Amino acid sequence: MECVLLASGSKGNSIYIGNDADAVVIDAGIGYLKQTLGEMVLDTSRVRALCVTHEHTDHMQSAKAFVKAMQIPVYGTSGTLDASLRSGFLPQTAKLTICRAKIPENAASLSIIAFHTYHDAAEPSGFVIDDGDARVGVCLDTHEVTPAMHDILRGCDAVILESNYCSAAMQTDRFPCCITCRSCGARCCGNRKVPRLYPRYLKDRIREDGHLSNENSAAAQRQLAKNVGIIALAHLSENYNRPNLARESAEDAAGESGTEIYVSDQLPEYRKRRLVRFSV
Numbered sequence: 001m002e003c004v005l006l007a008s009g010s011k012g013n014s015i016y017i018g019n020d021a022d023a024v025v026i027d028a029g030i031g032y033l034k035q036t037l038g039e040m041v042l043d044t045s046r047v048r049a050l051c052v053t054h055e056h057t058d059h060m061q062s063a064k065a066f067v068k069a070m071q072i073p074v075y076g077t078s079g080t081l082d083a084s085l086r087s088g089f090l091p092q093t094a095k096l097t098i099c100r101a102k103i104p105e106n107a108a109s110l111s112i113i114a115f116h117t118y119h120d121a122a123e124p125s126g127f128v129i130d131d132g133d134a135r136v137g138v139c140l141d142t143h144e145v146t147p148a149m150h151d152i153l154r155g156c157d158a159v160i161l162e163s164n165y166c167s168a169a170m171q172t173d174r175f176p177c178c179i180t181c182r183s184c185g186a187r188c189c190g191n192r193k194v195p196r197l198y199p200r201y202l203k204d205r206i207r208e209d210g211h212l213s214n215e216n217s218a219a220a221q222r223q224l225a226k227n228v229g230i231i232a233l234a235h236l237s238e239n240y241n242r243p244n245l246a247r248e249s250a251e252d253a254a255g256e257s258g259t260e261i262y263v264s265d266q267l268p269e270y271r272k273r274r275l276v277r278f279s280v
């Protein structure tokens with residue numbers, strides 16, 4: 001299967017996962033999504049469903065237009081689908097498939113398995129997409145990864161996992177030094193200042209009910225490293241993370257396992273030069 005992180009981060013999230021016959025898009029958080037798929041040379045006629053993780057704007061802002069343009073069904077938990085309809089993110093006429101945790105649903109030849117995540121939304125979930133040959137897990141917007149989630153993700157060939165913020169930066173408003181500044185996506189040049197400081201209440205929300213730190217992401221990766229060949233880090237904070245710091249903690253977690261690591265970010269040139277695209 002081919003996986004493309006079309007966009008990742010607080011400005012928008014959307015992931016394409018599919019094989020030669022069938023594909024799904026997970027979240028529709030960027031505008032011109034159908035056009036973007038075309039620009040990535042992805043065959044839109046293969047897309048069988050939109051899977052939605054939760055009803056926040058950065059995951060849903062173009063869902064209505066995309067579902068209408070593509071005439072495809074929407075898969076998600078009942079809480080997410082309800083909240084999305086109420087917020088006007090989906091057409092009232094959308095064909096919906098309610099996913100219950102760990103119970104597979106089919107979209108053409110693909111099996112779609114939802115699992116619970118922990119985030120300040122109605123009923124957030126991650127997904128595992130399986131085409132019989134390969135299995136890809138997507139786990140975004142969760143402040144923790146529980147043992148039950150490890151069990152699901154351990155069976156995947158590749159996992160797209162949140163690595164949202166650096167705990168030290170969140171505590172002190174300064175970044176620790178990264179080892180390899182030269183290739184740092186944020187072009188830090190040794191500058192350790194956090195670009196835009198968050199107020200206390202927002203920091204508390206992110207830590208307690210929002211997102212996964214680099215450190216907690218790395219702890220989850222340690223549980224997966226033996227089994228999962230590819231880890232793609234996603235949903236990095238623009239203010240409280242840097243691609244290099246996330247990569248360093250992931251490489252540390254991978255140890256000698258040989259797990260391949262990709263890091264997505266939301267810099268302006270992301271789609272042109274730093275796109276995360278891999279096959280499993």
Ligand SMILES: [Zn+2]
Binds near residue numbers: 056
């Ligand atoms: Zn969210």
Ligand SMILES: [Zn+2]
Binds near residue numbers: 009010013058059235
């Ligand atoms: Zn998000």
